[in-house]
Amino acid sequence: MSESSTSSFDADDAAESGTSGTDILARQIRSGLNELQRPADGLLLSALSAGLDIGFGPLFMGVVLTLTAGVYDHATQTFLVANAYAIGFVFVVLGRSELFTEHTTLAVLPVLDGRSSFASLARLWGLVYVGNIVGASIFAAAMVWLAPAYGIVEPGVFAEIATPLLAHGPFVVFTGAILAGWLMGLLSWLVAGADSTLARFAVVWLVTAAIGLAHLPHSIAGTVEVLAGVLTTDAYPLVAYFRFLVVATAGNVVGGVVFVALLKYGHVVRGGE
Numbered sequence: 074m075s076e077s078s079t080s081s082f083d084a085d086d087a088a089e090s091g092t093s094g095t096d097i098l099a100r101q102i103r104s105g106l107n108e109l110q111r112p113a114d115g116l117l118l119s120a121l122s123a124g125l126d127i128g129f130g131p132l133f134m135g136v137v138l139t140l141t142a143g144v145y146d147h148a149t150q151t152f153l154v155a156n157a158y159a160i161g162f163v164f165v166v167l168g169r170s171e172l173f174t175e176h177t178t179l180a181v182l183p184v185l186d187g188r189s190s191f192a193s194l195a196r197l198w199g200l201v202y203v204g205n206i207v208g209a210s211i212f213a214a215a216m217v218w219l220a221p222a223y224g225i226v227e228p229g230v231f232a233e234i235a236t237p238l239l240a241h242g243p244f245v246v247f248t249g250a251i252l253a254g255w256l257m258g259l260l261s262w263l264v265a266g267a268d269s270t271l272a273r274f275a276v277v278w279l280v281t282a283a284i285g286l287a288h289l290p291h292s293i294a295g296t297v298e299v300l301a302g303v304l305t306t307d308a309y310p311l312v313a314y315f316r317f318l319v320v321a322t323a324g325n326v327v328g329g330v331v332f333v334a335l336l337k338y339g340h341v342v343r344g345g346e
Contacts (some may be wrong), residue, residue, distance in 0.1 A: 094341040097266045098182065104265070105183040108176070109193045113200055116171055120201040123170035124208020124293060130161025130285070131297040132216050134234055135226035142227075151286065158285030159278050161294060166264065166277045171201045173293055173322075177329025178258035178337075185338045206318075209296035216297070217304045228305050235302020237288045238295055239313055243320050246290050250324020251332070253289035256280050257325065258333025290321040 108116070134157045141150050165172050180197050183189040220226035238246070260280040267273040284291060296318060303314045 092266055092268065094337070097262060098338065098341045100265045101179055101182050101262065102186055102188065105176075105179045105181070106188060108171070108180055109183060109189050109197050113196070116197060116200045117204045119169075119171040120173070120204025121208040122168075122204075123165045123172045123201075124205040124210075124296075125212050126164040126168065126170060126208075127161035127172070127205075127294050128209060128212030128216060128297045129164060130158045130281075130294055131213075131234060131301065132220060132226070133157035133160050134285075134298075135216075135220060135230045135301075138230045138233060139225065139227045155282045155285035156278075158294070159281040162281035163274065163277050166260070167270070167273060171204070172257075173198065173202045173205050174254055174257035174291060174325050174329060175261045176201055177254055177326050178261045178334045181330055181334040182338055185334065202322075205293045206296055209293050210300055213297045213300040214304065217301050231301040231304075232306040232308060233302075235299045235306075235309065238290055238299050238317060238321075239302070239309055243316070246317065246320045247324040249287075250290040250292070250321040251328040252287070253284050253291045253321075254325035254328025254330075255332040256284055256289070256328075257291070258329035261329075262333060262337055290317070290324065292318060292321040292325050295321050 134154050137153050137157045138150070141153060145153070164170075166175070176197060180194055184191060184194050216226075217228070217231060221228045241249070257280070260277065263276045263280070264273050267276055296314075299309075299314045299317050303309045303311055
């Protein structure tokens with residue numbers, strides 16, 4: 074990387090009101106550096122919070138499926154469920170909690186720019202990933218007990234939600250997870266360019282509802298979806314969840330790093346913008 078490319082994005086270079094690719098990249102790099110330098114306990118607690126909060130998406134998916142069973146056709150029901158899926162992401166992203174799939178782009182950009190190390194990136198990824206998975210797993214375990222007991226979700230609905238993520242082979246799940254990671258990387262990029270809370274809300278809702286509509290494998294939200302299904306049916310063993318998690322995580326990382334972080338950084342720095 075040339076000296077000129079790294080010096081192009083000093084903190085004083087980009088006005089917060091700018092919306093060009095250069096301005097967005099500068100904001101992303103500054104935000105990524107802030108996260109990379111946060112204390113470990115702060116990262117872990119924020120990631121735990123994100124894992125818990127994102128579970129509201131699958132919970133309301135179950136509520137919608139229960140309420141609309143036999144009422145709406147499949148297409149309408151799918152659209153409503155996709156919008157319910159987005160709720161958890163709104164809570165996480167607008168609440169500024171740490172979500173692993175956002176950091177497949179955000180935390181990678183300072184490393185590409187030569188401002189942070191791969192060791193710092195691995196530290197952040199590890200802490201955020203563990204916190205997210207623990208939080209999502211706790212929510213899933215609580216949800217499969219509370220939701221049926223409270224009478225808002227039929228138990229069989231959890232298996233219905235998990236089935237699309239478990240019915241495919243590893244290659245198909247991996248490819249779908251690349252798309253989900255790609256979209257989450259774009260979400261991080263677009264939120265940085267949004268100039269108001271309403272605009273950020275619209276971006277988060279649009280991108281994550283699209284992921285929900287296609288039922289693409291997201292490693293963290295998918296933990297709640299799949300683990301809830303595994304815990305409520307004998308059709309899928311626990312190993313099916315771990316297999317899903319490994320493949321979905323790998324795909325999410327490829328999607329966020331390759332198709333957003335590398336390409337966005339490359340076209341802004343090398344493209345003369």
